[in-house]
Amino acid sequence: MSESTTPLEQIRRRILAVRLRAVALLVLNATLWAFLAAAFGWLLFRIVPDDLLPASAPAIVGALLGLTWLWSFVRGWLSDTDAAHRIDHALELKDRTVSALDFSRLPEPHPIHGLQIEDAAAHLDGIQVRRVVPWRWKMDALLATCAVALLVAGTLSFGTRDAFAMPVPPAPALLVYEASSLQQELEQLAEELAEEEDEELVEKVREAKELAASLQEPGTDYEEALGVMGMMRSKLQEVAASLDLASEEAMLMALANALNQFPQTRSAGLPLSRKAFEEAAENMEKMAQQAGDESNQFPEQSEALGAEAQKLAEQAKEAGQEGMREAMEELSEGIRKGDCQACQNGLQKQSNSIRRHGKRSNAAKSIQQQMQSLSQCRSRVGSELMSQCQSPGDKGKSGGKNPSNSNQISLNRDATDQNSEQPSSSAGLGEHMNPFGKETNLDAMHNEEELQGQMNRGPSEITVETGPEMEQYAARDYRDVYSRYKKLSDEVLAHEALPPGYQGIIKRYFESIRPQRDEGSEE
Amino acid sequence: METAEAIKSELDELLQTFGTLRDEVQRVIVGHNEVVENVLIALLIGEHVLLEGVPGLGKTLLVRTLSQVAHISFGRIQFTPDLMPADITGTNIVVDNDVGGREFSLQKGPVFANLVLADEINRATPKTQSALLEAMQERSVTIAGKTHHLAEPFLVLATQNPLEMEGTYPLPEAQLDRFFFKLIVEYPSESELQQILTLTTGNEFPTVKQVCTSEELNRMKRASRQIPVADEVMKQVVQLVLATHPESDNAHDMVRQYVRYGASPRAGQALILGAKLKAVLDNRYHVAWQDIAALAKPALRHRILLNFEGQANNISPDHILDRLVRDLAP
Numbered sequence: 001m002s003e004s005t006t007p008l009e010q011i012r013r014r015i016l017a018v019r020l021r022a023v024a025l026l027v028l029n030a031t032l033w034a035f036l037a038a039a040f041g042w043l044l045f046r047i048v049p050d051d052l053l054p055a056s057a058p059a060i061v062g063a064l065l066g067l068t069w070l071w072s073f074v075r076g077w078l079s080d081t082d083a084a085h086r087i088d089h090a091l092e093l094k095d096r097t098v099s100a101l102d103f104s105r106l107p108e109p110h111p112i113h114g115l116q117i118e119d120a121a122a123h124l125d126g127i128q129v130r131r132v133v134p135w136r137w138k139m140d141a142l143l144a145t146c147a148v149a150l151l152v153a154g155t156l157s158f159g160t161r162d163a164f165a166m167p168v169p170p171a172p173a174l175l176v177y178e179a180s181s182l183q184q185e186l187e188q189l190a191e192e193l194a195e196e197e198d199e200e201l202v203e204k205v206r207e208a209k210e211l212a213a214s215l216q217e218p219g220t221d222y223e224e225a226l227g228v229m230g231m232m233r234s235k236l237q238e239v240a241a242s243l244d245l246a247s248e249e250a251m252l253m254a255l256a257n258a259l260n261q262f263p264q265t266r267s268a269g270l271p272l273s274r275k276a277f278e279e280a281a282e283n284m285e286k287m288a289q290q291a292g293d294e295s296n297q298f299p300e301q302s303e304a305l306g307a308e309a310q311k312l313a314e315q316a317k318e319a320g321q322e323g324m325r326e327a328m329e330e331l332s333e334g335i336r337k338g339d340c341q342a343c344q345n346g347l348q349k350q351s352n353s354i355r356r357h358g359k360r361s362n363a364a365k366s367i368q369q370q371m372q373s374l375s376q377c378r379s380r381v382g383s384e385l386m387s388q389c390q391s392p393g394d395k396g397k398s399g400g401k402n403p404s405n406s407n408q409i410s411l412n413r414d415a416t417d418q419n420s421e422q423p424s425s426s427a428g429l430g431e432h433m434n435p436f437g438k439e440t441n442l443d444a445m446h447n448e449e450e451l452q453g454q455m456n457r458g459p460s461e462i463t464v465e466t467g468p469e470m471e472q473y474a475a476r477d478y479r480d481v482y483s484r485y486k487k488l489s490d491e492v493l494a495h496e497a498l499p500p501g502y503q504g505i506i507k508r509y510f511e512s513i514r515p516q517r518d519e520g521s522e523e
Numbered sequence: 524m525e526t527a528e529a530i531k532s533e534l535d536e537l538l539q540t541f542g543t544l545r546d547e548v549q550r551v552i553v554g555h556n557e558v559v560e561n562v563l564i565a566l567l568i569g570e571h572v573l574l575e576g577v578p579g580l581g582k583t584l585l586v587r588t589l590s591q592v593a594h595i596s597f598g599r600i601q602f603t604p605d606l607m608p609a610d611i612t613g614t615n616i617v618v619d620n621d622v623g624g625r626e627f628s629l630q631k632g633p634v635f636a637n638l639v640l641a642d643e644i645n646r647a648t649p650k651t652q653s654a655l656l657e658a659m660q661e662r663s664v665t666i667a668g669k670t671h672h673l674a675e676p677f678l679v680l681a682t683q684n685p686l687e688m689e690g691t692y693p694l695p696e697a698q699l700d701r702f703f704f705k706l707i708v709e710y711p712s713e714s715e716l717q718q719i720l721t722l723t724t725g726n727e728f729p730t731v732k733q734v735c736t737s738e739e740l741n742r743m744k745r746a747s748r749q750i751p752v753a754d755e756v757m758k759q760v761v762q763l764v765l766a767t768h769p770e771s772d773n774a775h776d777m778v779r780q781y782v783r784y785g786a787s788p789r790a791g792q793a794l795i796l797g798a799k800l801k802a803v804l805d806n807r808y809h810v811a812w813q814d815i816a817a818l819a820k821p822a823l824r825h826r827i828l829l830n831f832e833g834q835a836n837n838i839s840p841d842h843i844l845d846r847l848v849r850d851l852a853p
Contacts, residue, residue: 081755095812096809096811099810099811100809102754112527112808114527
């Protein structure tokens with residue numbers, strides 16, 4: 001023991017040395033564990049696909065576990081007292097260090113406290129710190145080796161991730177076929193709506209095309225396809241609703257009636273009445289050119305035509321047909337003012353409007369056709385899905401994740417339908433597990449009636465017999481009853497396990513109620 | 524204030540005397556080392572001990588030997604159902620005086636001895652048993668309205684037989700609590716039994732010599748009490764005592780299930796005082812958890828009252844204390 005330092009200082013130095021070593025080993029240990037966790041995370045990142053286990057998951061779990069462990073370990077070394085407990089425990093010092101620390105804090109220590117501190121210092125003097133906090137190098141070496149091995153394994157596992165990845169089955173051939181035909185039809189629809197100014201309409205068609213294309217993507221199954229087709233259907237319905245052909249066509253019919261009233265304009269009115277929009281548009285274009293060439297082409301009925309045009313413009317305004325309103329207003333203004341150029345412009349605009357309506361009308365027909373094909377397509381996919389559900393045993397062959405065989409059958413459906421007149425070779429070979437069929441449900445109604453008799457007077461005989469009064473003992477002999485129950489309690493005490501204290505209570509109780517010599521006969 | 528050297532010398536003397544006492548007693552008593560050590564601890568502290576064991580295990584011999592080696596007065600009371608309180612405490616009797624008259628004179632009972640052996644204490648009626656209560660706790664006896672203080676050291680060593688419960692009066696909890704330790708005297712081992720037979724069947728019986736006087740015992744008692752207890756250890760004692768209380772927040776699960784009443788504060792006092800002496804015997808100047816753990820069963824087993832479930836499942840207080848000590852160890 002050094003003479004220059006007091007025993008208490010020596011104890012504190014020892015405690016400090018032990019704590020420093022503990023912290024150093026803690027850091028080393030934590031680093032190794034972190035290294036191991038990182039190596040494990042690296043390996044997982046290299047071999048496990050993201051959709052199965054995100055690369056961050058092991059890192060987060062490892063960090064949480066590590067922090068919990070670290071806290072539980074650090075907590076044991078936070079204070080001098082904790083460290084002193086560890087020292088006493090490790091060196092079997094019987095609370096010498098803890099007591100010495102405690103006594104050192106006393107404001108007025110007794111000489112015996114000094115003796116205790118000296119005793120503790122003497123016991124701590126020769127201790128080896130590594131005995132208190134041993135370095136478990138084997139464990140650390142194992143950790144480091146495992147970490148390095150995982151790191152190397154992770155680094156060398158090129159391409160393993162793809163191998164471990166779940167194979168995505170290609171889309172069923174039926175869906176690919178249906179999707180391509182739907183895409184073609186939608187392409188045609190898009191072309192018809194190419195000149196359409198409504199961007200929202202064009203956007204919806206484009207979305208429907210994307211949905212159709214998604215049917216061909218790998219991993220798509222029939223259930224998903226039905227959902228996608230449902231979305232396509234709703235998109236097409238929105239497009240059809242946006243076209244709003246009914247009011248536009250009503251206005252065009254009104255225009256046709258107005259044009260048919262005048263011989264000069266009948267060439268455009270008649271085809272319009274027949275809904276030959278292209279022809280009507282061409283004839284109206286010719287009329288527009290003539291109106292530009294010859295001024296005041298219809299002098300006789302010009303006022304009537306202008307009034308009709310004005311009337312139509314007002315109707316178009318009410319119906320929200322801005323294009324037609326503009327054209328008719330220009331025409332009526334041109335006629336009223338004798339402005340040939342305005343007349344020509346008005347007729348030209350109306351001609352364009354009719355041509356556009358024709359295209360929209362064709363697009364609407366295409367949409368109807370598209371919806372019809374979509375319904376047929378849904379029906380085919382639905383029946384294919386139904387057949388898969390009904391024959392789960394054949395799932396591996398015809399359904400599930402890779403239903404290519406099933407699709408082959410579906411693709412040949414047309415051919416099969418054509419050959420359906422030929423009898424199947426498997427007819428009559430089926431077997432039903434329940435040859436007696438289902439039990440018939442008892443659905444019959446049960447009417448329950450409760451019948452009650454009626455109180456009535458009937459013949460009865462009552463006989464009263466009286467006998468002599470007799471005296472009897474109402475009570476049993478107490479001695480007999482006691483002996484019976486005493487015997488019973490003796491049997492219970494002999495055969496059943498009761499705590500000794502309770503046995504005494506039972507015995508004392510029966511002793512206390514034991515009949516006296518002259519008691520039993522009286523009771 | 525005493526100097527460190529003086530304290531050291533006192534404690535050394537205590538240690539040496541204790542060793543000699545133990546050696547002398549063990550010349551007569553074969554085996555039972557733990558019982559002998561704990562009885563000696565109680566003797567040095569001046570507290571009462573309840574010895575429980577079947578007949579013939581040397582309980583009475585141990586007490587008699589103790590009185591011989593410590594050179595203190597010894598009184599023996601054989602408890603029987605017809606024993607009266609006055610048989611224990613003593614009574615005033617009429618005697619002729621020198622001047623030819625008569626006067627009352629106190630005839631002191633066996634309780635006035637330094638060491639009282641209450642043999643088969645559970646055979647006397649509660650009325651007689653309670654006559655010992657005042658003597659054990661207050662260290663005084665009241666006879667005919669006059670209180671007589673008992674000489675120091677005063678300790679009662681009571682014995683009881685765990686068998687033959689028929690016709691006995693188990694000690695009430697209040698009286699049990701007044702015993703510092705309850706020691707179980709086990710049957711000797713094969714070698715010990717052989718040694719006992721050799722020792723007791725010859726012509727010569729070993730004799731013991733006087734080791735200390737009552738004054739020395741009192742001085743050693745004071746010396747042992749100055750051993751300090753660190754706060755950490757004191758907390759552990761408190762935790763241990765509280766853990767025996769089923770209604771306490773610190774109660775152990777086993778205690779909650781099987782115990783009706785836990786240990787009283789006297790149990791904590793017994794643990795600390797006994798542990799101080801244990802520390803001296805281990806050449807230490809402080810009390811350690813190991814001392815407390817070693818004395819947990821002698822100091823607490825008679826202060827834990829089992830409930831019906833505990834009795835029905837044959838759970839013993841020792842079993843519960845083993846678990847408590849194991850679980851509360853730092």
